Amino acid sequence: MIDLRSDTVTTPGEAMREAAATADVGDDVYGEDPTVNELERRAAEMVGTEAALYVPTGTMGNQVAARTHTDRGQEALVERESHVYKWELGGFAQLSGLQVRTLDGGERGVPTPEQVREGYVEEDLHRPGTGLLSLENTHNSKGGVAIDPAKIDAAADAAHDLGVPVHLDGARLFNAATALDVPASRIVEPVDSVMFCLSKGLGAPVGSMLAGSEDFIERARRTRKLFGGGMRQAGVIAGPGLEALDNVDRLAEDHEHARLLAEALDAVDGLSVQPPETNIVLVDVAGAGLDAEAFLDACEAEGVLGSAFGETTVRFCTHLDVDRGDIETAVERVRTALA
Ligand code: TLP
Numbered sequence: 001m002i003d004l005r006s007d008t009v010t011t012p013g014e015a016m017r018e019a020a021a022t023a024d025v026g027d028d029v030y031g032e033d034p035t036v037n038e039l040e041r042r043a044a045e046m047v048g049t050e051a052a053l054y055v056p057t058g059t060m061g062n063q064v065a066a067r068t069h070t071d072r073g074q075e076a077l078v079e080r081e082s083h084v085y086k087w088e089l090g091g092f093a094q095l096s097g098l099q100v101r102t103l104d105g106g107e108r109g110v111p112t113p114e115q116v117r118e119g120y121v122e123e124d125l126h127r128p129g130t131g132l133l134s135l136e137n138t139h140n141s142k143g144g145v146a147i148d149p150a151k152i153d154a155a156a157d158a159a160h161d162l163g164v165p166v167h168l169d170g171a172r173l174f175n176a177a178t179a180l181d182v183p184a185s186r187i188v189e190p191v192d193s194v195m196f197c198l199s200k201g202l203g204a205p206v207g208s209m210l211a212g213s214e215d216f217i218e219r220a221r222r223t224r225k226l227f228g229g230g231m232r233q234a235g236v237i238a239g240p241g242l243e244a245l246d247n248v249d250r251l252a253e254d255h256e257h258a259r260l261l262a263e264a265l266d267a268v269d270g271l272s273v274q275p276p277e278t279n280i281v282l283v284d285v286a287g288a289g290l291d292a293e294a295f296l297d298a299c300e301a302e303g304v305l306g307s308a309f310g311e312t313t314v315r316f317c318t319h320l321d322v323d324r325g326d327i328e329t330a331v332e333r334v335r336t337a338l339a
Pocket of ligand 1: 005006007008056057058059060062083084087136138140169171172197199208
């Protein structure tokens with residue numbers, strides 16, 4: 001089976017298993033796990049922030065950030081197709097008591113400064129006040145598009161001018177940095193916190209990082225505890241996380257595979273493919289007279305897995321566990337599935 005459902009499906013290789021087996025550990029709630037401490041130090045260094053916090057999942061990283069930045073009852077500005085809005089169980093409302101106001105970030109999923117200003121609500125006797133702007137890069141739902149740092153700067157500056165802090169869901173931050181050929185720290189520069197996942201394209205079995213100022217991370221550490229994310233001898237999972245940081249340099253390979261996949265599938269009758277910018281390929285199957293589920297069932301019968309991303313849209317994701325040969329085989333199988 002060639003599994004292109006997500007870049008989360010990678011399994012840890014020998015080096016990661018070895019790192020897990022040999023990690024120095026301690027109780028991380030006491031701040032005594034040397035492997036976690038090293039991971040937090042390196043992660044902060046890589047994104048150019050003062051500090052970072054190891055969290056079990058990307059969802060927890062985003063939710064901890066929202067809770068740490070805001071007061072209950074405030075509003076959060078989120079993009080209408082963003083992961084925090086669509087796929088985190090309404091966590092901003094459930095876990096932080098936030099009222100969410102959605103902004104339509106258009107084709108690339110990034111709100112303009114005008115939209116931020118229009119969406120802002122000033123606190124008064126009747127109105128809750130805006131407590132957060134949340135952005136996403138790469139934008140998953142829009143097809144893994146890598147948002148130009150200038151666009152992030154503009155939205156973040158507009159929020160800051162209104163005294164609103166900015167969080168970036170950078171689950172695939174390093175994919176964005178690779179595609180844009182800028183250091184990740186450049187993308188992170190204008191925001192107050194960033195979450196990035198170790199468990200996606202970087203291949204770790206588990207874990208994400210939340211990064212920001214020392215003061216923010218100190219408070220986020222308390223929020224993580226509140227959300228049940230205070231871990232103990234977490235070095236056994238942080239060890240593979242450190243290995244994952246070494247996989248940043250190979251993300252370009254995934255992007256190249258996505259490009260090859262997209263080109264080949266676009267040439268198939270009935271399929272229309274958005275040119276990918278990173279490792280996510282969105283395929284519109286309407287022209288084949290199928291909906292996404294029927295198309296995916298046919299693909300699965302031939303040995304290829306993808307995800308439904310809309311009525312007639314399917315997502316294929318390239319990752320560490322598929323090579324060029326797998327991509328070529330996948331294309332053949334999709335052709336057979338449609339025949
Ligand atoms: N995304 C998953 C699914 O939930 C859709 C995937 O397969 O792409 N932010 C973004 C932009 C994400 O894409 C994801 C996961 C998360 C946050 C949450 O990360 P986890 O799964 O670690 O909680």
